Amino acid sequence: MDILGKSAVELLESLKKKEFSEKELFAYFHKRIERYNSKFNAFLTLAESTDENHEGPLGGIPFAMKDNFCTKGVRTTASSKVLEHFIPPYDSTVTIRMNQSGAVLQGKTNMDAWAHGSSTETSDFGPSKNPWNTDRAPGGSSGGSAAAISAYLSPIAIGSETAGSIRQPAAWCGVVGLKPTYGRVPRYGVVAMGSSLDCPGPMTITAEDAALVLEVIAGNDSYDATSSPVPVGSYRKEMKKKRKMTIGIADEYMENISDDVKKRVDEAIEIFKKQGHTIKKVKLISPKYAISVYTIIQRAEVSSNLARYDGIRYGNDRTHFGQEAKRRIMLGAYTLSYGYYDAFYKKAQQVRTLIIEDFKRVFNEVDVIVSPTTPVTALKLGEFEKYPFFGEVMDILNEGAAVSGIPAINIPCGLDSQKLPVGLQIMGNYFDESTILNLAYQFEKETNYFDVIKKGFERYKE
Amino acid sequence: MSSTHTKLSKSDILHLAKLANLSISDAEISKYESQLAETIDYVENMKELDTKGVAVTSQTTDLTNIFFDDGLVNNRALTSEEAVANSKTKQNGYFKVKKIM
Amino acid sequence: MKQQYPVIGLEIHVELKTDSKMFCQCSADYFGKKPNTHVCPVCLGMPGALPVPNRQAIEWAILIGKALGCTINKISKFDRKHYFYPDLPKGYQISQYDEPFCVNGAVAIKEKTFRIHRVHLEEDTGKLIHGENKTLVDFNRSSVPLVEIVTEPDFHNSDDVRAFLEELQVIIRYLNVSDADMEKGSMRLEPNISLILNHDGSPDPELPKYKVEVKNINSFRYVKDAIEYELKRQAEILETGELPPQETRGYNETKGITYSQRSKEDAHDYRYFPEPDIPPIVFTEKQLEQIFESLPELPGEKIIRYKTQYKLRPQDAFIITRNRTTADYFEHVVHEFEKHRPVSNHEVEDIPQKVANYIINKKIPVDVSAEEFVRQALELMAPKQTDTKLLDEMIAKVVGANPKAVEDYNKGKQNSIMFLMGQVMKEMKGKADAQTVKNELIKILSK
Numbered sequence A: 001m002d003i004l005g006k007s008a009v010e011l012l013e014s015l016k017k018k019e020f021s022e023k024e025l026f027a028y029f030h031k032r033i034e035r036y037n038s039k040f041n042a043f044l045t046l047a048e049s050t051d052e053n054h055e056g057p058l059g060g061i062p063f064a065m066k067d068n069f070c071t072k073g074v075r076t077t078a079s080s081k082v083l084e085h086f087i088p089p090y091d092s093t094v095t096i097r098m099n100q101s102g103a104v105l106q107g108k109t110n111m112d113a114w115a116h117g118s119s120t121e122t123s124d125f126g127p128s129k130n131p132w133n134t135d136r137a138p139g140g141s142s143g144g145s146a147a148a149i150s151a152y153l154s155p156i157a158i159g160s161e162t163a164g165s166i167r168q169p170a171a172w173c174g175v176v177g178l179k180p181t182y183g184r185v186p187r188y189g190v191v192a193m194g195s196s197l198d199c200p201g202p203m204t205i206t207a208e209d210a211a212l213v214l215e216v217i218a219g220n221d222s223y224d225a226t227s228s229p230v231p232v233g234s235y236r237k238e239m240k241k242k243r244k245m246t247i248g249i250a251d252e253y254m255e256n257i258s259d260d261v262k263k264r265v266d267e268a269i270e271i272f273k274k275q276g277h278t279i280k281k282v283k284l285i286s287p288k289y290a291i292s293v294y295t296i297i298q299r300a301e302v303s304s305n306l307a308r309y310d311g312i313r314y315g316n317d318r319t320h321f322g323q324e325a326k327r328r329i330m331l332g333a334y335t336l337s338y339g340y341y342d343a344f345y346k347k348a349q350q351v352r353t354l355i356i357e358d359f360k361r362v363f364n365e366v367d368v369i370v371s372p373t374t375p376v377t378a379l380k381l382g383e384f385e386k387y388p389f390f391g392e393v394m395d396i397l398n399e400g401a402a403v404s405g406i407p408a409i410n411i412p413c414g415l416d417s418q419k420l421p422v423g424l425q426i427m428g429n430y431f432d433e434s435t436i437l438n439l440a441y442q443f444e445k446e447t448n449y450f451d452v453i454k455k456g457f458e459r460y461k462e
Numbered sequence B: 001m002s003s004t005h006t007k008l009s010k011s012d013i014l015h016l017a018k019l020a021n022l023s024i025s026d027a028e029i030s031k032y033e034s035q036l037a038e039t040i041d042y043v044e045n046m047k048e049l050d051t052k053g054v055a056v057t058s059q060t061t062d063l064t065n066i067f068f069d070d071g072l073v074n075n076r077a078l079t080s081e082e083a084v085a086n087s088k089t090k091q092n093g094y095f096k097v098k099k100i101m
Numbered sequence C: 001m002k003q004q005y006p007v008i009g010l011e012i013h014v015e016l017k018t019d020s021k022m023f024c025q026c027s028a029d030y031f032g033k034k035p036n037t038h039v040c041p042v043c044l045g046m047p048g049a050l051p052v053p054n055r056q057a058i059e060w061a062i063l064i065g066k067a068l069g070c071t072i073n074k075i076s077k078f079d080r081k082h083y084f085y086p087d088l089p090k091g092y093q094i095s096q097y098d099e100p101f102c103v104n105g106a107v108a109i110k111e112k113t114f115r116i117h118r119v120h121l122e123e124d125t126g127k128l129i130h131g132e133n134k135t136l137v138d139f140n141r142s143s144v145p146l147v148e149i150v151t152e153p154d155f156h157n158s159d160d161v162r163a164f165l166e167e168l169q170v171i172i173r174y175l176n177v178s179d180a181d182m183e184k185g186s187m188r189l190e191p192n193i194s195l196i197l198n199h200d201g202s203p204d205p206e207l208p209k210y211k212v213e214v215k216n217i218n219s220f221r222y223v224k225d226a227i228e229y230e231l232k233r234q235a236e237i238l239e240t241g242e243l244p245p246q247e248t249r250g251y252n253e254t255k256g257i258t259y260s261q262r263s264k265e266d267a268h269d270y271r272y273f274p275e276p277d278i279p280p281i282v283f284t285e286k287q288l289e290q291i292f293e294s295l296p297e298l299p300g301e302k303i304i305r306y307k308t309q310y311k312l313r314p315q316d317a318f319i320i321t322r323n324r325t326t327a328d329y330f331e332h333v334v335h336e337f338e339k340h341r342p343v344s345n346h347e348v349e350d351i352p353q354k355v356a357n358y359i360i361n362k363k364i365p366v367d368v369s370a371e372e373f374v375r376q377a378l379e380l381m382a383p384k385q386t387d388t389k390l391l392d393e394m395i396a397k398v399v400g401a402n403p404k405a406v407e408d409y410n411k412g413k414q415n416s417i418m419f420l421m422g423q424v425m426k427e428m429k430g431k432a433d434a435q436t437v438k439n440e441l442i443k444i445l446s447k
């Protein structure tokens, strides 16, 4: 069986041709998880396999799911001791849609506890490791999902973002990660972090797989009042149209990044030029303000969202929160407190408006904005705990899209001098996932991501 | 980084912990004093932007009036067994807590 | 002369009788149901669950505000109000903070007007059942829609408070949006009470620098009693020169006293912020007009109309409009009478008052059909069959026994005919038509 490295689209083709059965496919990945999971700590809980055959657009395709999506009957911890033994009595909307599409749940992946972090090190169940170098962090908070894709323990994974939690681990693990527009994919059943920011999204090895998964999980949900009624696009069809775009580049998103990252991103921009796209300089509000807006709003929403964990109806009591959660809860309480609200929360909401207007203005001039996804490539494990505010700074290039709610994708664009993946970020206008996927697809066809994805799993051939 | 230096006292931290219903150790108190202050100092940079008269954004969706119609069939009902299944302290279909005065 | 001047404001919670809860499709009909059987991930505050508001609850909250004379905000939103308590599953209550649905209303009762500060919508909590050494929690009530009505501190005695609350209950029941049943807890009262010890009589004195909130009161009488108790307690403290502490107190109905529950030191910092899970609510003038269409004629308006249209006595108009069903029935019966013409003009004018009398004095049961009511009423109104032979005898007897009255009558003292009539009716044991008796009497006396 020649399965290693096949995309979901290719696997569906093989299943159709009966090159192998669904059961064999599930067993193949299951074996890989058994073999490699102790190395990466990507999965926290494995689901039972099923015998039935699955119909639908993802019929028979195994998938990994971040452990903050409720899965009925399958333990869901958000990587926190508070929920160590929590078995949800219901499925998240994304879980239901994946199940209905015929995808088969392999298990739940590790993350930063409550999605608080950018390295998966705040997990109460131990950090995940970066398959490119197990001394390094996979990024986070969807680090387990990114590691699972990178080492091909899963062909597709579901992650979630509040700010960067899909794109940043995708960049560090060298895979494709798409953060859709806020409201494009329902949040119902996703353990809430920053309610006005949270976005579920796919992590995959090709742009087309990302489009395929998005088609499955996107769309209005009557259980999520913030989910959008905007019709879901035919992303796969749209992405293959030959388009020449105007690509915006902002100095503000090219500053304070490592030389290696800069080099790879500049090369990617050259490739876009070569493909006939127009590069246009644009001016954006410095992302350092997005950090502040994000920090205030997210901490406030965290302090509120984690208030329900009192150990009465489910889970352990509040003494089980880790350091990072406690810090965030208390800062959130501070900024919402009487006398501070206007200076912090209200101010952040106003700056948020400025950032949104800024993006809207620029998207009148360009189709997409391109930047690095992260200022540096994967850091060593242990770096983050030294500086509690480090995560926010590491996610500086992701937070603009997060606070404004626009979609953005990470695609690999080469390796740095330490042989670690470098990520390219493409940001798009509201609900214009088709355009960023189109450009990602063009880049993939042109470069095959410089074989980054292939090199990622080829070291785990067995 | 911003030049202001926020000072949080031990009683500030204890007050926040109380608001947040968290119990924290002495070691945590001194750690949080500086860590929270560091974050607060950083976000002070928002003051550099003029937001006079700028509307607040609490939602990026532009949606309004999302409701459901009363009496809609309930597809999410849980039995009392399901409701209390994850509770460590339950009794006859109730959740149980220490006596509240 | 300086005198005591109570300053009282009210907070009233009313549970709406929607089919579904406020933010999920669970049945809101929780009363007396088995514990935790009307629950789902949303009202249990499960990880990941999200609220979606019930349209009906919003429209009814607006209707209540409109009925209380409020301005309806075209733009409003929900906010999260944070505090920890085992009956509050999310650690916050979804409520409304700075943009409630309704503001600045007023309710007129007799000659007084009481201002309404605001009316907003929120969700109810679960229920705690306190045992020997444990407390049990049931979330069937969790997230049932709850309307909070806050008055201005416009009350200066407990009688006005009671009259207002009774009027409010009548209005809510008119709207048919809540049972407003205090025993079942679908109407809950919390007075805020303070006292100016030496008031100089000025109409708008400076408010006291403290207030005491009394909770857990479940009848109108207890509200009055609790207020009286508090005013006495506070006066005693004020007389020593101290200020009563700002606090929340409970009411013990068996002992008739209030007791301290929570002092100002642990007053809550609720850390309100806009509920990010629920988009704002924006109504156009037209949409609001549509909601107002279901606003019925309110008791106050009905009283005025009944007095003018039906010439009812004010007290009777008040009594007949206390209950919308009774008022509707009253009008139904009056209209039914239209079919029973011809009746003399005199009688037509009298009929509504007569119907009101029969209803108020329970002469005719109100659970019969309007036709049946009219039939029974006509029977009561019909001239009675009079035994004329007996009547002649009795008149002779009465006239003979009361020469003084007869003489007075003949001197032109019209009043004495009424006395004589009464005597004859007594002798007839009521079995005579009053008009016939009168006619016969006059005939005999003028002979």
Ligand SMILES: [Mg+2]
Pocket: C013, C122, C148
């Ligand atoms: Mg309230």
Ligand SMILES: [Zn+2]
Pocket: C021, C024, C025, C026, C038, C039, C040, C041, C042, C043, C044
């Ligand atoms: Zn429910």
